[in-house]
């Protein structure tokens with residue numbers, strides 16, 4: 001077993017190496033090892049300088065996030081970083097991979113930094129609901145301009161090495177091995193008699209503009225990071241850097257960090273960090289299962305979804321053949337793809353040569369047999385079972401043996417689709433979310449006969465195309481849409497009782513949802529949901545108020561943005577929603593006719609009815625085995641449905657409210673509304689009675 005922190009000497013240069021796989025997280029063992037090593041080095045007169053490097057794939061990628069819940073034991077970050085910064089001889093950081101969080105802070109405490117050309121520096125702590133807690137808020141603005149330092153910490157976006165070099169965060173770039181590059185750089189320092197250059201002794205760059213810069217960032221936070229505490233705490237710490245001596249500024253940073261680390265926002269974001277890695281672990285698939293290679297992909301259907309899915313693969317440098325029955329559809333589909341890429345080029349997120357390279361990877365054709373060489377074919381045609389069955393029947397004859405056949409259906413029974421083929425073991429659901437080239441969520445739906453290696457291949461493909469793949473079993477709506485049903489049912493029912501669409505949506509948006517569900521329906525088309533309910537009317541509750549508002553709007557042809565009115569009016573070119581008194585009156589009159597009690601529910605009740613109905617359905621999904629874990633449901637909702645990450649997802653949020661509170665409130669709603677909707681799911685009842693949580697339920701199944 002390698003030493004976690006080792007030291008070797010080359011000539012008169014000490015090379016300190018951290019080796020703590022998988023990402024060299026700066027846990028207690030690393031901190032203790034650095035403490036011991038640098039305590040010894042400071043007394044070694046034979047050492048003229050030190051290079052600090054990491055083994056493996058990356059320089060330190062942060063603190064050990066698991067330690068936040070167990071407590072950061074001595075030696076502290078500050079103790080270790082101060083010891084390094086106080087080193088009597090120059091210390092040079094050799095940075096490769098992704099130096100994130102404490103990794104960048106460790107590099108900042110060194111006197112010089114040499115970066116591999118493809119290395120990146122980052123301070124993503126805000127994505128965990130905390131702020132850099134190892135001096136980053138105090139040292140970074142002493143090396144790079146204040147506004148750039150704030151942008152880096154507020155966005156959490158990694159800084160490429162070349163930019164770091166331009167800004168003064170890195171002193172040199174290494175084209176080859178970064179340790180060799182750092183040693184050469186260090187030799188030159190020694191030859192020049194260079195002293196340690198302590199970051200803490202540098203002045204904050206353009207501190208004179210601090211007030212104006214902080215003011216601008218405060219306004220930016222108010223607009224783009226509402227309801228969050230960590231961004232404002234970050235500004236406080238950086239403000240201290242511009243006004244106070246280093247040691248005092250460090251105290252402000254530590255105080256702000258302490259307040260945040262156990263706050264609900266940070267706990268929720270830490271939960272999601274691990275949940276988004278847990279989703280890849282599929283108990284039914286043994287780790288020695290081998291994924292099938294996927295190097296060529298076929299898409300059936302050149303509509304919005306088919307085109308967006310094709311872009312996902314082209315973006316991952318995977319050739320994709322897109323088939324449609326009509327040339328006009330292919331032309332329109334390719335034109336849309338081209339327009340999407342052109343927009344990215346205009347925005348600067350895509351280079352022109354990349355645009356052409358990606359377009360060249362997409363081959364449109366009317367010839368269905370062109371799919372014969374694909375390793376994976378994804379059907380993305382209209383939501384019609386007969387059409388999908390026809391396509392899978394044809395695919396069965398055309399696709400090569402071993403090819404995986406995916407369907408992008410969001411509502412139809414995948415077992416039924418698989419049954420028309422002679423290879424049901426190769427059939428799987430791949431439910432993308434519109435716009436498919438943007439939304440990170442991919443529901444991977446395991447049909448009854450889907451083979452384990454097909455499931456594993458789908459998870460690998462998800463990672464290849466940078467999607468968050470979550471496994472679901474077959475049921476109506478899988479995980480996301482199934483839980484959307486009761487959530488939106490309550491939103492619409494509030495309208496029959498006297499609430500307005502604006503009251504309902506603003507209650508949901510004040511909770512933190514990216515968009516109120518009624519505005520979402522107007523954007524997607526009110527008729528879309530209505531038609532799926534008409535198609536499965538025989539499965540729906542016998543309740544005339546059930547989604548009655550969507551039905552009325554569809555009957556009137558008021559389908560939302562595409563017709564200029566739906567739950568709201570959209571009279572302006574910017575498609576901004578405005579209240580529509582006529583539809584509100586129509587809903588209220590219908591509610592009266594159907595006997596819905598006139599109640600005008602307040603913000604808290606709207607939130608409780610919508611979210612508790614969602615959570616209750618989530619508990620049912622867990623009981624039925626449709627979702628593997630409660631944390632998987634949280635990933636679905638924060639990746640694909642605009643659920644605020646700082647609440648951790650519906651199931652984590654339910655745990656913070658308390659399952660007993662939710663169960664009791666559901667029973668109260670059962671006494672006020674239709675009991676068929678307000679019966680606590682057995683799992684919710686059980687956990688509430690045992691004063692347990694969904695998180696503990698997950699843990700019990702991992703054990």
Ligand code: T1G
Nearest residue numbers: 022023025061062063064065066100101102132133134277
């Ligand atoms: N702590 C603990 N475990 C971590 C970890 C971390 N910082 N980073 C990764 N892991 C685990 C991860 O759970 C997974 O485990 C395995 O490593 C591979 O990760 C004081 C307070 C570095 C870009 O936010 O962004 O420093 O599932 O699957 O896709 O101011 O990991 O295999 O058991 O993600 O190649 C700041 C978090 C911390 C960086 C690599 N740092 N990590 O991505 O692999 S706060 C971060 C990442 C901080 C200081 C503050 C990514 C990665 P398992 P992976 P990857």
